[in-house]
Amino acid sequence: MDERRTTPHLDLPLHRLQVPLPHLLPFAIGSFDAIGPLSRAGFPHRHSFYEIVYVTGGHGAHVLDLVHRTLQPPQLCVIAPGQVHYWADADDLTGQVVLFNEDFLLSHPEDLAALRGLSARPALALGEHAGPIAALLADMELEYRTRPAGYPGVLRASLHILIVRALRACAPGTDGAAPGRVSELAAAFARLVADPGGLHRSVASCAQELGVSPGHLQTLVKQATGCTPGRLIRQRQTLEAKRLLASTELTIRQVSREAGFGDPAYFCRFFRRETGMTPGEFRARVGGNHHDPRITSIAGAPEAP
Template structure:
């Protein structure tokens, strides 16, 4: 049975097609792993769409490219592609894809803010070369697939622990030799903040409303996020608003006024000034340039976000 289903929406509505995780009984876990064939045809969808879940794709073979938040990267197996909820991605001219697809919801993750933050870091790259981690990651994923299919006693715990190890090894592949920062209050708050503004309706959060949602003062939020990320909460909110606007301009037929509203702006004129300040282009210029040209640095710059905590 396919593990993915989609909620189709007309192209002229604010929402892109949304893929949801559908796990068949008797697993009852918000988790699935398998090949592109066993997960289903939507695992290699060639049209822009979003996910309501996390996806880690281990590509071991095939041709084509992966496009993540407008950044187009030709496939060069073995590699990992990490997609977080809300990101827009698709496979371009992909053929004969092989490997494993791992799907899971946030509540399946270990209660460790480092894992969520790490996934957001990894998702800033359309493709992650594995280097010396290729062997260990391949063996780990094969073991995870066996655990998932055999469902031996305790398999849920094995899968959760293995997922944590997979995330750590993926970080090592992206940052060879670099030590990871220890967990702590600044990291926890900053991770919760970045998830909040990247989630549904996140572009409508201000620094003050974000602080209220997280149970801290705006000044304390400013200090903790700056300490953990090197950026201010306001700067991260502006980056998220710009990214959401880029997604909608590139992947829907919404008017500039509609994009402005969906990106969290009440005044379309202010949105146009904001977008030009952040990208160097008006929304209309960006939409005209983005079609078929993901290599313009002004188009790709927002997707190449700095590492999250």
């Protein structure tokens, strides 16, 4: 099954979800072989959907938003829409790949915030959680292949359990989720910022769209994520600029515009403040050294309101 088609976007391939009967279930699960060759893509690309990869074997590395991580199975990789990733010099990859669109999570909106947090990590070492996660994925794959009565509900519930188990693996003893309204608002804010136009939004415009005051938005998002809404927007702008500088041949002016800045000169000052490098210096360095902390870090400046 070839689950994705490639379309050009700013010189960077964008893969869209293609699954059997997409009008019934925007979801797929299977081995690397079953999902298709693009599940092992060795070139930088981004998705319009979520991907969770459970790697059980293989050699090489997974690169997610410029962070190069050597494979150490068993491990879990979570890729969110818009992130740039690829498999570097990967051989004999084994495991399972889970693909789904955001609307598959409607019954558990808090999972969106959890997935964004998990996708900030290039890989999750599973330790004692590997067995339960492997069993859960095997059950999900069987449910997906055989499609017994009620299987969409079972898959949605199983995906929620998978996300909770992944949270436990990265933060033992906690479920990683903020309660109720706090989590829902943080997830809604994350969706706004992740939208194509999100990098051009202000905190005030996001608050207006979500129907809350800027002060209330700041309080709840800070409680749920540990960061202010302004800091999260700046992180997204910085990360998008890094992606475009590293993966495209766009000019600095074009990168500035795509990252949400109307003034290229201000963008250059902003980028240097956040990373310690000018955009040109970053582009020159990134090709040869993914391990420079100024490259792999999202932002280096202290948090401001």
